[in-house]
Amino acid sequence: MDKMYVAEPYKIKVVEPIRMTTRAQRQAALERAGHNTFLLDSRDVYIDLLTDSGTTAMSDRQWAGLMLGDEAYAGSRNFFHLLETVQEYYGFRYMVPTHQGRGAEHLLSRIAIKPGDYVPGNMYFTTTRAHQELAGATFRDVIIDEAHDPQADLPFKGNVDLRKFQALIEEVGAEKIPYICLAVTVNLAGGQPVSLQNIRDVSELAHRHGIRVMFDATRCVENAYLIKEREPGHAGRSVREILKEMMSYGDGCTMSGKKDCMVNIGGFLAMNDPELYQAATQLVVLYEGMPSYGGLAGRDMEAMALGIQESVDDDYIHHRIMQVRYLGDRLAAADVPIVRPVGGHAVFLDARQFLDHLPQDAFPAQMLAAQIYLQSGVRSMERGIVSAGRDREGQNHHPNLELVRLTVPRRVYTYAHMDVVADSITDLYEDRRRIPGLTMVYEPKVLRFFTARFEPLPVTQDGARQNALPA
Structure with a gap:
């Protein structure tokens, strides 16, 4: 191969032996x-x-951050550092920590979905759909058709087909669609990204009908990079800047911190709606822990805050x-x-x-x-x-x-x-x-x-x- 591949932008400080078996x-x-x-x-x-998921090698800064864990039962300073980081890098006003991403999916499904609802999304994900169905919803796939073709070589195979989304709204009524789940990137399609233009268009259509846009933001930094690389007009922008704009078109997100937040455990549910936040804080106490730790130790929240910062480098x-x-x-x-x-x-x-x-x-x-x-x-x-x-x-x-x-x-x-x-x-x-x-x-x-x-x-x-x- 004649391509050039960039060298690792880090030095190896600690090693873990592995062995080949017979x-x-x-x-x-x-x-x-x-x-x-x-x-x-x-x-x-x-x-x-x-x-x-959770298999990242953490940085020296993150390991140092573990030593700064404030393990107070309520009001940990690490929670506030994580909240401020989410606000700065993603732009959402409120955040509830969870033990991992499926904890956030569970909270969102329980507080937003009523039996008989429909949740459209750009291809299903296993745990996401399971939580939606357990809450009484029916999942509808509204991704473009090409996403289901492994050989279709398109830059943004994760895009939502707006005609499919509109057809679902007309079929069941907007009142039966609590939110659209917009995955960035789309895991089961092959890690395929969503274009910034498509995110804007989905947001406009959803909000015109009073439907929330909730990102599955698990690999949102990778999506931002692929926008920078593939979508005209964004090559000169930083990944951090593109990420912030992406999130600005949504009403919240579920996040598995074990991926793009670069930690071994943790996640969060973020949103802008104060009523949705209050409902989440009530439910998180039952299933996860206090709203200021949500199943995580203080040191885990500190490592996640630092990982968010490093992820957009x-x-x-x-x-x-x-x-x-x-x-x-x-x-x-x-x-x-x-x-x-x-x-x-x-x-x-x-x-x-x-x-x-x-x-x-x-x-x-x-x-x-x-x-x-x-x-x-x-x-x-x-x-x-x-x-x-x-x-x-x-x-x-x-x-x-x-x-x-x-x-x-x-x-x-x-x-x-x-x-x-x-x-x-x-x-x-x-x-x-x-x-x-x-x-x-x-x-x-x-x-x-x-x-x-x-x-x-x-x-x-x-x-x-x-x-x-x-x-």
Whole structure:
């Protein structure tokens, strides 16, 4: 490849040893885990690309901030530092800390949704939709059609289709839509960004009908960077400036601090509406803790405030995006099918195309993630039919996207680690026809991808692997 990739904008001060296991050891670990990479022990993993959630390497400033934790039960000074930072960098007036992002999703769903409501969004996310449905809402996908096509190479595949949004308003009435959930970026589409113009247009349409705009801001800094890079007129602006403008078109956000806030635990719900804030403070006491800590220690809030500041450093976020893109470029050069364009936090393998001999009901993405681990000790994550779950009638959702996510933790791995990942997946792709399907042998009722267990489909009498479920 003739591209130039920026070097790491940091020095390594502390290291954590990792070890490569044998194939036999990995086979045993995979069987213990029921072919579910979530159930693998981290000690059995060589390079861990399961998630970028809570896996960040914190900076020396953040580690120093841990020593400044004010562990008062109420009114911690770290809470006020975090609040002031959220106000400065995101622009929202009020903030309630939560133990992580799904705590914020839970609070928002409980205080904003009534049974029978509809919540539109630019593609679902697993925990977000689960909280919305548990509160009695129906999720409606209003993302552009191209987002469901892994090979559609558009700069902003996370954009909302305004016609779909308008059609939902006309169908059910604005009074049944408490807010639109606008993800920036869109995880399950491949980490795809939303353009600033689309954010403006969504805000205008929603507010014209009295509908709130609530961001899933988990990877909003990555979205701001991709606006700077891809949207005309923004190349000369700082990521921090673009981020602040993005957030100005919304009424609040849910945030998993474990991603773009660069901490190992924490999140928050932010908003501008004082009544919504009061409702959140009442509920957070029941489910999380006092409104001034929300399930977090003071030291965690301090580290998150510092992480927010560091996240908008242009050198940091440039390297972050380039490292992910490097992995994508290595795989694309070997003709491995991936979602295009490469997004901000991960490279997504197109498992439907990678294992095109398997039907979707044989869980190709789940099996591909398992086989990647068996091949090289690299842990990844299924994002397909297993993650999509079942509908209210008990039938499997069949998403167009059947993906495996290779999620790059922030400030953790080097380009050499990305080479190991790319080489092992390339080797696996060349031998992909031998890979069988799976059958699910244990399925929890909610968010099954975390703890479901699988077994390879049986061998037929002639010794060939069975690749499809029986009719």
